[in-house]
Amino acid sequence: xxxxxxxxxxxxxxxxxxxxxxxxxxxxxxxxxxxxxxxxxxxxxxxxxxxxxxxxxxxxxxxxxxxxxxxxxxxxxxxxxxxxxxxxxxxxxxxxxxxxxxxxxxxxxxxxxxxxxxxxxxxxxxxxxxxxxxxxxxxxxxxxxxxxxxxxxxxxxxxxxxxxxxxxxxxxxxxxxxxxxxxxxxxxxxxxxxxxxxxxxxxxxxxxxxxxxxxxxxxxxxxxxxxxxxxxxxxxxxxxxxxxxxxxxxxxxxxxxxxxxxxxxxxxxxxxxxxxxxxxxxxxxxxxxxxxxxxxxxxxxxxxxxxxxxxxxxxxxxxxxxxx
Numbered sequence: 001x002x003x004x005x006x007x008x009x010x011x012x013x014x015x016x017x018x019x020x021x022x023x024x025x026x027x028x029x030x031x032x033x034x035x036x037x038x039x040x041x042x043x044x045x046x047x048x049x050x051x052x053x054x055x056x057x058x059x060x061x062x063x064x065x066x067x068x069x070x071x072x073x074x075x076x077x078x079x080x081x082x083x084x085x086x087x088x089x090x091x092x093x094x095x096x097x098x099x100x101x102x103x104x105x106x107x108x109x110x111x112x113x114x115x116x117x118x119x120x121x122x123x124x125x126x127x128x129x130x131x132x133x134x135x136x137x138x139x140x141x142x143x144x145x146x147x148x149x150x151x152x153x154x155x156x157x158x159x160x161x162x163x164x165x166x167x168x169x170x171x172x173x174x175x176x177x178x179x180x181x182x183x184x185x186x187x188x189x190x191x192x193x194x195x196x197x198x199x200x201x202x203x204x205x206x207x208x209x210x211x212x213x214x215x216x217x218x219x220x221x222x223x224x225x226x227x228x229x230x231x232x233x234x235x236x237x238x239x240x241x242x243x244x245x246x247x248x249x250x251x252x253x254x255x256x257x258x259x260x261x262x263x264x265x266x267x268x269x270x271x272x273x274x275x276x277x278x279x280x281x282x283x284x285x286x287x288x289x290x291x292x293x294x295x296x297x298x299x300x301x302x303x304x305x306x307x308x309x310x311x312x313x314x315x316x317x318x319x320x321x322x323x324x
Contacts, residue, residue, distance in 0.1 A: 025264030029062040034091045035255075038078025038099060040070045043159075043187055044208045044289070048253055049094040051285045052123055055276035060269070066094075073324055074103035074162045083111055087260035089269065093117065096253050098163040101308040105316040106162045106323035114309060117256040119301035120266050121273040125252045126206045126291035128168055128225040129233065131214065133198050140222040140242050143202075147178035156180035157191040157200035161324045164251050165204035167312065168225065170319045172204075175246055184324075195219065206251045207232060207290025225249045232290050252294075252308075254301060266298050 037049045046068060053064035069078030075095060085091035100113045130140070137143045147154050158166035161184045173180055183200060185191035188209045194200045196218055203210075204225075211232060213219040221236045225247055229238055239247035255273060257266060276282055277293035286293055296304065315321075 038075030087258040089265040159188040
């Protein structure tokens with residue numbers, strides 16, 4: 001075959017691939033879409049994934065079903081289920097910053113989220129709230145002073161090694177020159193129980209986990225990690241206000257597909273998710289959890305994920321955080 005013939009062959013093959021992708025996207029979806037959550041049922045990621053499934057299914061004309069695949073460091077079992085799936089839009093991952101942007105710097109993963117997954121949509125973002133048992137001091141400054149007088153005697157709970165609550169807690173110790181005893185749990189539920197009982201004294205977490213306890217006076221909030229005050233905790237100052245700008249961060253949850261998923265399918269799911277999260281029902285459900293939806297394009301999510309990965313890689317290195 002001549003050089004010109006090979007070029008024509010490549011062009012024709014590429015055109016056939018593009019045409020097939022467009023045809024698949026026009027028909028998509030024709031069957032149930034699996035949303036893989038790499039964490040146990042009942043946790044924040046699972047709850048929000050079910051809100052997405054219920055809200056987006058009517059827009060796509062097919063049912064989205066949530067499948068929980070917990071296990072492995074930072075949700076690696078569920079993530080691998082998606083990595084092994086066909087890139088056809090019928091097996092999607094719903095996961096969090098800890099698994100996608102923090103875990104790669106803590107563990108020797110056999111995959112790279114930036115290369116092996118295709119970002120679709122950011123479902124929600126929320127602050128991290130620093131909460132303490134009410135027996136602790138009532139302000140961040142007083143709490144830090146107390147911690148300095150009692151190095152290593154304050155127990156810090158987290159929902160697991162490598163989660164944002166863990167990493168932010170380690171970073172707080174670094175920037176304020178204090179020392180906690182870190183106690184990782186298998187999820188936020190049991191950690192909160194021990195924080196309420198006083199066995200643990202401090203914990204970072206998102207509002208969906210702690211808001212009701214704060215409002216009931218069973219926990220005390222000392223700071224929020226967003227740049228501006230959180231609407232549902234208007235009297236709690238930000239860390240920036242209190243002189244700790246490096247603790248500015250948001251927990252987030254995103255939807256991703258296996259690498260190679262056709263662009264038109266990614267765009268169709270992105271549009272459905274963004275629209276679904278603006279429905280009154282979804283907004284009300286999210287508000288109860290203390291989280292907010294965020295509509296971005298797949299490309300904006302890709303850029304955001306790369307920036308978050310760089311940020312948390314630096315934090316992990318600076319704070320000397322180790323994986324399990």
